Amino acid sequence: MSTTLCPPGAAPVAVARTRPVLTVRLDAVAHNTRLLAASARRLMAVVKADGFGLGAVDVARTALDNGAQALGVATLAEAVELRLAGVGAPLLSWLDAPGADMSDAVLHGVDVAVPSAAHLDAAAWAARRLDRVVDVHLFLDCGTARDGCPPELWPALCAAARQAERAGTVRVVGIMGHLACAAGLDAEANAAATRRFVRGVEHAHAAGLRPVLRHLGATAAVLGLPGTAFDLSRVGAGLVGIDTTGRHPVLRGAAHVTAPVVQVRDVGAGIGVGYDHTYRTSAPTRLALLPLGYADGLPVSASGRAEVLVHGRRRPLAGRVSMDQVVVDVGDLPVQPGDVVTVIGTDGPAPTLTDWAGWAGTLPHELLTGLGRRLVRRVVPAPPTPPPTVPEEHP
Numbered sequence: 001m002s003t004t005l006c007p008p009g010a011a012p013v014a015v016a017r018t019r020p021v022l023t024v025r026l027d028a029v030a031h032n033t034r035l036l037a038a039s040a041r042r043l044m045a046v047v048k049a050d051g052f053g054l055g056a057v058d059v060a061r062t063a064l065d066n067g068a069q070a071l072g073v074a075t076l077a078e079a080v081e082l083r084l085a086g087v088g089a090p091l092l093s094w095l096d097a098p099g100a101d102m103s104d105a106v107l108h109g110v111d112v113a114v115p116s117a118a119h120l121d122a123a124a125w126a127a128r129r130l131d132r133v134v135d136v137h138l139f140l141d142c143g144t145a146r147d148g149c150p151p152e153l154w155p156a157l158c159a160a161a162r163q164a165e166r167a168g169t170v171r172v173v174g175i176m177g178h179l180a181c182a183a184g185l186d187a188e189a190n191a192a193a194t195r196r197f198v199r200g201v202e203h204a205h206a207a208g209l210r211p212v213l214r215h216l217g218a219t220a221a222v223l224g225l226p227g228t229a230f231d232l233s234r235v236g237a238g239l240v241g242i243d244t245t246g247r248h249p250v251l252r253g254a255a256h257v258t259a260p261v262v263q264v265r266d267v268g269a270g271i272g273v274g275y276d277h278t279y280r281t282s283a284p285t286r287l288a289l290l291p292l293g294y295a296d297g298l299p300v301s302a303s304g305r306a307e308v309l310v311h312g313r314r315r316p317l318a319g320r321v322s323m324d325q326v327v328v329d330v331g332d333l334p335v336q337p338g339d340v341v342t343v344i345g346t347d348g349p350a351p352t353l354t355d356w357a358g359w360a361g362t363l364p365h366e367l368l369t370g371l372g373r374r375l376v377r378r379v380v381p382a383p384p385t386p387p388p389t390v391p392e393e394h395p
């Protein structure tokens with residue numbers, strides 16, 4: 001299989017010399033999973049948005065092989081995709097509309113988050129229709145004012161969930177929250193959110209519920225807020241090497257993008273480059289053309305700041321990122337068509353996803369999930385792992 005021929009950090013030379021290549025490093029995902037699993041009671045690998053753009057099934061399998069016990073996704077459609085690919089682990093979906101077909105959850109054994117009475121009713125209705133029980137995680141908004149149940153509606157939701165349990169359609173296996181300010185380590189906001197979560201769990205108990213999985217934190221919490229671990233941590237960004245706290249260089253980047261030089265030209269000083277001549281050469285130089293642009297996921301907003309690695313040196317992009325192409329001012333480097341340029345690297349002097357995010361004024365998450373379908377995808381497999389030593393069953 002071609003994937004096994006691919007050494008870490010690089011794509012096979014023949015392809016890389018002619019096409020932009022996204023190398024997905026499952027070896028890095030494996031490393032990151034083991035590292036994060038060591039700091040969590042249990043790890044739920046969050047593989048929403050196609051595993052942050054790197055392939056949900058590949059990232060899920062790699063994470064499960066390396067210490068994750070469960071999977072999380074945003075939508076039932078994503079959950080069903082994993083099930084149809086044969087992934088059998090405990091799986092939670094948390095962002096479905098109450099009108100979504102909850103029978104998918106019942107039929108495929110997917111837990112659903114319940115942030116409202118309408119969601120509870122939808123899940124219970126599907127379970128009753130199929131004469132099954134659906135496992136749910138009541139989702140309390142702990143301070144995002146985004147997803148989850150507003151605290152003032154929580155008592156009623158707990159009571160309704162208990163009633164549904166008694167009716168035999170629903171089983172409350174978890175209580176979840178989500179931290180708004182974990183990455184910035186805003187101590188006050190995180191303490192308030194944690195208190196709100198603990199009170200929510202207490203309330204659920206008082207209502208007669210016995211959830212065994214309490215989960216609040218994501219990547220940033222695992223890396224920086226040990227007090228928020230509870231029973232399970234839902235980790236996405238960290239698996240693919242994004243350190244949301246910016247302080248843990250131990251995580252390894254899992255996406256590597258190269259592009260071939262398709263054309264070079266030598267120009268004099270004062271030459272305008274690209275649309276609107278937003279760049280002008282200041283001295284005689286060589287310009288190298290790369291066949292990837294914003295349609296492939298390079299942000300236009302990084303124009304004027306971004307750099308790539310050419311012949312081992314950082315060189316600036318010249319002019320605006322176009323839909324299909326960018327120009328690099330390579331100076332006096334003897335660059336030739338067919339040379340391979342590292343656009344996003346995972347180690348050494350290559351620009352990282354985080355560098356690009358800084359240049360573009362965005363998050364590495366956005367860039368990663370936006371890497372386009374036009375890139376040739378190569379997968380570096382994870383090294384084989386021994387079976388986990390402490391297999392734990394999701395109740």
Ligand SMILES: *Cc1c(COP(=O)(O)O)cnc(C)c1O
Nearest residue numbers: 046178218219234235236237238
């Ligand atoms: C995306 C998401 C996560 C994962 O967060 P990361 O910061 O990527 O680890 C966890 N929980 C919920 C509810 C999410 O939406």
